[in-house]
Amino acid sequence: MRRGITTEIESEPAVFPFRLRDRDFRLGPLICYEDILAGFTRKAAALGPNLFVNITNDAWFGKTAEPYQHLALAVFRSVEHRLEMVRAVNTGVSAHVDAAGRVRLAGPAVDPDSQPPPQPTALLADAALMERGGLYAHVGDLFAWLCLATLIGLGIYGRRRYHSGPDAPPAAGASAGLRPLRNRPRRRNRGARRA
Numbered sequence: 001m002r003r004g005i006t007t008e009i010e011s012e013p014a015v016f017p018f019r020l021r022d023r024d025f026r027l028g029p030l031i032c033y034e035d036i037l038a039g040f041t042r043k044a045a046a047l048g049p050n051l052f053v054n055i056t057n058d059a060w061f062g063k064t065a066e067p068y069q070h071l072a073l074a075v076f077r078s079v080e081h082r083l084e085m086v087r088a089v090n091t092g093v094s095a096h097v098d099a100a101g102r103v104r105l106a107g108p109a110v111d112p113d114s115q116p117p118p119q120p121t122a123l124l125a126d127a128a129l130m131e132r133g134g135l136y137a138h139v140g141d142l143f144a145w146l147c148l149a150t151l152i153g154l155g156i157y158g159r160r161r162y163h164s165g166p167d168a169p170p171a172a173g174a175s176a177g178l179r180p181l182r183n184r185p186r187r188r189n190r191g192a193r194r195a
Contacts, residue, residue, distance in 0.1 A: 013044035025129050028083070030054045035087070036073040038080065038141070045081040045137055050129035052077060052085035059091045063111035067093045075101045082133035086125065091118075096125035099133075 013034075015026040028049025034040050035054040044052070054074060058067045071093045078085045079101040087095045092109030105125045110118035 013040060013047060015044070015047045015049050020129070025050045028052045030077070030085075032056045033070075035077055035085070036070065038077070041077045041081070042137070042140055045083065045132050048132065049083065050131065051127055052081075052083050054085060054087040054089075056087065056089050057091075058089050058093075058109070059112045062091075062113065063109055067091065067109040071095055071097075071103070071106070075103065080134055080136040082137070083130055084127045086127055092121075094121070094123055096123065096127060099128070099130060 013028070013030075015028050017024060017026050019025070026047070026049045028044045028047065028051065030041060030044065030052055031054075033056070034044075035052070035056070041052070056070070058070060061067060067089065070089075071087065074085060074087060075097050077083075078097045078099055082099045084099050085095075085097040087093070087097070089107075091112050093106050095106040096104045098104050105123050107121045107123055108118075112118070
């Protein structure tokens with residue numbers, strides 16, 4: 001076994017501390033698609049970052065809608081945790097998203113195979129280093145689970161009520177009181193010839 005080389009991939013989020021103007025802050029890195037995973041981002045937010053930083057590679061999608069969809073999904077993480085996010089994407093869309101979910105600054109999405117090669121774009125934004133907030137940061141998916149439980153409860157209640165009321169369907173094996181279909185004479189095909 002070689003020393004100094006790790007083969008295990010970390011599946012838990014981390015934060016990177018830094019000092020600015022005699023104050024301690026933390027960056028919450030979200031690598032690649034981690035910025036669209038609500039559960040992972042919630043774990044990262046629990047570590048107390050002051051800013052989300054997303055570094056990703058959307059190059060294989062070229063100039064399609066995917067980079068814009070990736071940004072749109074990342075916006076939700078900023079809103080949920082009331083933290084700003086800066087995104088550095090090699091082929092776009094690099095952006096600065098504020099804690100209210102507004103995209104304050106965004107670069108273009110480019111196709112890496114285009115000729116001549118696209119010129120690099122630099123973005124410079126003032127990001128607020130904030131303490132996390134927002135209801136979702138504290139209760140997570142509780143609201144969604146409560147909605148699901150309510151829906152299941154209403155379904156069970158409605159099914160029981162339907163099967164116990166005066167208009168309830170007959171029990172299995174009981175006659176439903178339906179009349180059998182009458183034997184109807186077959187109609188001849190009017191276009192067919194008689195033999």
